[in-house]
Amino acid sequence: MDFADLSPTYARGYQPGWPVEAEVKRARDALARADPLVPASGIRRLQARLAEPGFLLHAGDCAETFRDNTRTSVAKRVSLLHAMSDAIEAKSGRPVVMVGRIAGQYAKPRSAPTEHRTGITLPSYFGDAVNDTDFSAAGRTPDPWNLVRAHEHSKKTLSHLEGSGVFASHEALLLDYEQPQTRRSADEGRVYDHSAHLLWIGERTRSLTGDHVDFAAGIANPIAVKIGPGATPAALMGLHAVLNPENLPGRLAFIFRMGRHRAYDLAYAMLSRIMAEGWTDRVICDPMHGNTVVSPAGLKTRVVAAIEAETREFFSACNDTGVTPGGIHLEVSGDDVSECVPARVDDTYLAINYRSACDPRLNPEQASYLAQLVGELLVSHRHFVQREEMTASRR
Numbered sequence: 001m002d003f004a005d006l007s008p009t010y011a012r013g014y015q016p017g018w019p020v021e022a023e024v025k026r027a028r029d030a031l032a033r034a035d036p037l038v039p040a041s042g043i044r045r046l047q048a049r050l051a052e053p054g055f056l057l058h059a060g061d062c063a064e065t066f067r068d069n070t071r072t073s074v075a076k077r078v079s080l081l082h083a084m085s086d087a088i089e090a091k092s093g094r095p096v097v098m099v100g101r102i103a104g105q106y107a108k109p110r111s112a113p114t115e116h117r118t119g120i121t122l123p124s125y126f127g128d129a130v131n132d133t134d135f136s137a138a139g140r141t142p143d144p145w146n147l148v149r150a151h152e153h154s155k156k157t158l159s160h161l162e163g164s165g166v167f168a169s170h171e172a173l174l175l176d177y178e179q180p181q182t183r184r185s186a187d188e189g190r191v192y193d194h195s196a197h198l199l200w201i202g203e204r205t206r207s208l209t210g211d212h213v214d215f216a217a218g219i220a221n222p223i224a225v226k227i228g229p230g231a232t233p234a235a236l237m238g239l240h241a242v243l244n245p246e247n248l249p250g251r252l253a254f255i256f257r258m259g260r261h262r263a264y265d266l267a268y269a270m271l272s273r274i275m276a277e278g279w280t281d282r283v284i285c286d287p288m289h290g291n292t293v294v295s296p297a298g299l300k301t302r303v304v305a306a307i308e309a310e311t312r313e314f315f316s317a318c319n320d321t322g323v324t325p326g327g328i329h330l331e332v333s334g335d336d337v338s339e340c341v342p343a344r345v346d347d348t349y350l351a352i353n354y355r356s357a358c359d360p361r362l363n364p365e366q367a368s369y370l371a372q373l374v375g376e377l378l379v380s381h382r383h384f385v386q387r388e389e390m391t392a393s394r395r
């Protein structure tokens with residue numbers, strides 16, 4: 001296979017170039033026969049929780065790996081989510097719904113279809129559901145049976161999550177993974193994607209005319225859509241019309257990931273439109289994905305101060321438009337990694353324990369700091385709401 005020319009297949013909605021189409025069909029058939037990973041009742045339970053005013057804590061790995069899918073690792077991730085949730089609840093008094101980037105976050109939409117190292121060109125790493133991080137021809141060749149392995153691993157993770165109060169979510173990127181797991185429920189006739197409770201559409205695949213939005217429109221799970229700096233209020237309008245035409249609470253969330261410098265202005269414009277239209281869609285802040293930088297040694301990192309700054313800007317825009325902040329979306333690790341730098345990019349710090357298979361994650365200490373901050377910012381929003389109510393009652 002000519003790895004240097006993957007661009008044409010990859011351009012089709014970031015789907016990997018599978019080497020043998022017949023194998024893709026066999027893997028899809030295996031997924032269609034496999035047990036549903038999450039039951040319709042669990043999906044409906046999350047939808048009901050999201051229809052209430054609770055705050056969504058949406059966090060986990062950028063890319064889970066099969067290697068790290070152990071009971072211990074899952075337990076550490078769950079306990080971090082609980083610690084963060086407790087901190088937000090304790091400060092703000094607002095109930096928190098925990099949704100992990102977990103039990104299926106195995107696919108990545110990479111900026112470039114190929115990676116070059118010392119004269120060798122191979123496919124990029126697209127997540128364990130497609131290929132391997134190992135930079136070798138064997139490791140990087142997409143294997144459709146990894147889709148089936150991703151299903152098996154997700155099943156194992158879900159068994160560790162049982163009774164933890166954490167719902168599962170991932171980016172619905174690989175249609176060869178999602179479509180075969182989509183079934184009509186026998187009791188109420190709705191169509192659910194049983195691969196996770198919540199699915200999100202990424203910044204790169206949210207085109208109104210693309211296959212991903214079309215797929216999401218056809219399933220009844222809660223859906224989130226990433227909204228980056230290139231989006232307009234008109235684009236939001238189109239997504240709302242297609243994904244939540246009945247304006248159902250708990251169905252749709254917009255995850256803003258604007259980057260710290262333009263976060264306030266861009267969010268303000270979008271939130272004003274949401275307010276004016278009276279949409280029930282939840283608004284969430286992802287202060288990670290617009291703030292990725294590359295260190296001098298070539299590692300992707302994020303400065304915690306920038307993550308904090310975007311979080312503050314988002315909450316200010318919510319306060320100034322009167323929209324309720326609906327959640328925070330973070331990439332975090334249960335391990336003490338050194339992937340996000342405190343205040344300035346520093347390769348010595350990054351070298352201590354950089355383990356991410358894709359994007360840099362907050363370690364537990366950094367994640368807990370962010371959770372405290374969010375709790376505090378929610379308190380000032382509560383005061384804002386009370387002020388509004390007082391003004392209204394005086395009229």
Ligand SMILES: O=C[C@H](O)[C@H](O)COP(=O)(O)O
Pocket residue numbers: 062108109110111112289358359
């Ligand atoms: O979340 C993941 C990344 O932001 C996305 O895959 C792009 O990463 P890349 O620019 O390293 O390809």
Ligand SMILES: C=C(OP(=O)(O)O)C(=O)O
Pocket residue numbers: 062109201202203204226257289359
């Ligand atoms: C790829 C991701 O984000 P975005 O689509 O916002 O770039 C991600 O959440 O890992």
Ligand SMILES: [Mn+2]
Pocket residue numbers: 062063289331358359
């Ligand atoms: Mn990421």
